[in-house]
Amino acid sequence: xxxxxxxxxxxxxxRNFSLAAKQLFISQPSVSVQINQLxxxxxxxxxxxxxxxxxxxxxxxxxLYSTAEQLRRTWEQGVEQLKQSVKQPKIKVTLGFSxxxxxxxxxxxxxxxxxxxxxxxxxxxxxxxxxxxxxxxxRVAYGIIEKPIVADYILQTELPxxxxxxxxxxxxxxxxLREPGSGVRHYTEAYLHEQGIVPQQTLVVDSNQxxxxxxxxxxxxxxxxxxxxxxxxxxxxxxxxxxxxFYLIGLDQQPNAQLASLRVVLSxxxxx
Numbered sequence: 001x002x003x004x005x006x007x008x009x010x011x012x013x014x015r016n017f018s019l020a021a022k023q024l025f026i027s028q029p030s031v032s033v034q035i036n037q038l039x040x041x042x043x044x045x046x047x048x049x050x051x052x053x054x055x056x057x058x059x060x061x062x063x064l065y066s067t068a069e070q071l072r073r074t075w076e077q078g079v080e081q082l083k084q085s086v087k088q089p090k091i092k093v094t095l096g097f098s099x100x101x102x103x104x105x106x107x108x109x110x111x112x113x114x115x116x117x118x119x120x121x122x123x124x125x126x127x128x129x130x131x132x133x134x135x136x137x138x139r140v141a142y143g144i145i146e147k148p149i150v151a152d153y154i155l156q157t158e159l160p161x162x163x164x165x166x167x168x169x170x171x172x173x174x175x176x177l178r179e180p181g182s183g184v185r186h187y188t189e190a191y192l193h194e195q196g197i198v199p200q201q202t203l204v205v206d207s208n209q210x211x212x213x214x215x216x217x218x219x220x221x222x223x224x225x226x227x228x229x230x231x232x233x234x235x236x237x238x239x240x241x242x243x244x245x246f247y248l249i250g251l252d253q254q255p256n257a258q259l260a261s262l263r264v265v266l267s268x269x270x271x272x
Contacts, residue, residue, distance in 0.1 A: 001075045005068045007034040008046065012065045015054040090120040091258055095266075096131035096143035097123060098183055099208040101246055103228045104162055105144060105270060112269040118258060127206075129181030135249055141259055142250040142266055146183020155252040157263075159270050161245040164191075165235040168221030175199040176214060176222035179206040187242060188223045246270075 010020035011031065021028040039046050046061040057065070097106050102125045113121060124140065131143035132151060149156060164187055168176070175192075178185040192199065203220060205211050208228065214220050215233045223242070229235055248267055254260040 001072060004034050004038040004041070005071065007031055008038055008061075009065065009068050009072070011035060011047065011055065012057055012061060015056070017055065088117075091118055091256075092122065093119045093141045093259065093262065094122045094124055094134075094139065096134055096140040096145075097125055098128050098131060098144065098146045098246075099125055100146055100162065100184065100225045100228060101144045103208070104225060105159075105246060109266075109269045109272075113265070116262075116265060119262065127179060127182035128186070132249065135251065138251075142248060142263060144270070145247050145249060146244065147186045148245075148247060149249065153252050154249055157248040157267050159246040159248055159267075161243065162225040162227050164223050164238065164242040164244060165226045165229070166221060166238050167224040167229055167233055167235045168215050169218065169234055170221065170236060172219075172221040173199075174201045174203060174220040176211050176220040177202050177204050178208075178211070178222075179204055182206075183244075184208075184223060184225075187244065191223055191238065191242065 007020065007024060007026075010023050011017060014020045014023065017031045017035075018028050021031045024031070035046065042060075042064075044060045045058050046064065047055040047057055049055050102123070106123065113119075124134070126134070128143075128145035128147050128149070131140060131145050132149055132154070134140035135143050135154065136151065144159070146161075164184070175188075177188060191197075203214075205214070208224070211220075211222055211224065212228070212230065212233070215222070215224075216230060223238070226235060248263070248270060250263055254263065
């Protein structure tokens with residue numbers, strides 16, 4: 001803000017050149033010089049200096065002070081907004097999502113995560129066991145997987161999940177299987193064992209989207225999350241026991257305080 005206006009406001013508020021000088025940490029003659037400069041610029045008298053100690057503002061000074069006060073508020077607000085807008089270096093964070101959680105969970109939580117200005121997020125999609133290994137290797141800060149795990153130095157938090165169904169025509173002989181290590185493969189093997197089913201024909205496909213493409217063309221059957229199936233794909237309930245949870249996993253001792261606090265944020269937004 002213009003220093004002449006700052007000096008003017010100090011004199012106006014104190015009604016005293018000496019007090020204004022002390023307030024501004026400058027000499028009294030400097031205050032006088034600056035007020036004279038402002039008066040010359042404006043072509044008006046701002047103060048009646050006939051008093052021994054106090055000076056009296058003229059009507060023009062009253063109007064100028066009102067304008068200057070508005071300018072000061074605008075200046076202070078602008079400075080504060082500028083400070084807040086200065087971008088601090090963001091912490092780069094990689095999150096691992098399984099193929100199902102990347103479709104069902106990621107879109108619901110991404111807006112909340114992007115609102116956290118501390119982080120620059122990168123999303124990687126892989127199967128549950130690959131996510132676990134990436135967390136252990138510290139290539140991924142946190143992962144969201146489809147099956148419970150037991151691993152040293154890993155903390156897992158249970159999240160709302162989904163319902164698995166038998167997708168595809170029940171009479172199909174071809175079983176479409178996700179690759180070993182995926183969450184769906186884990187539950188598919190449990191289902192086959194429980195039902196005493198030994199598939200006559202299998203096809204391993206490492207992509208949910210590819211499996212959905214086959215199902216929509218009437219090829220094969222598989223276990224899949226009901227939430228990501230197109231409406232036209234035939235599905236059959238396999239019971240509440242195949243309502244599963246998702247899991248947030250990360251190191252149990254996170255040395256980075258910012259990343260440690262991110263776990264709390266992730267857990268909260270994913271449980272909403």
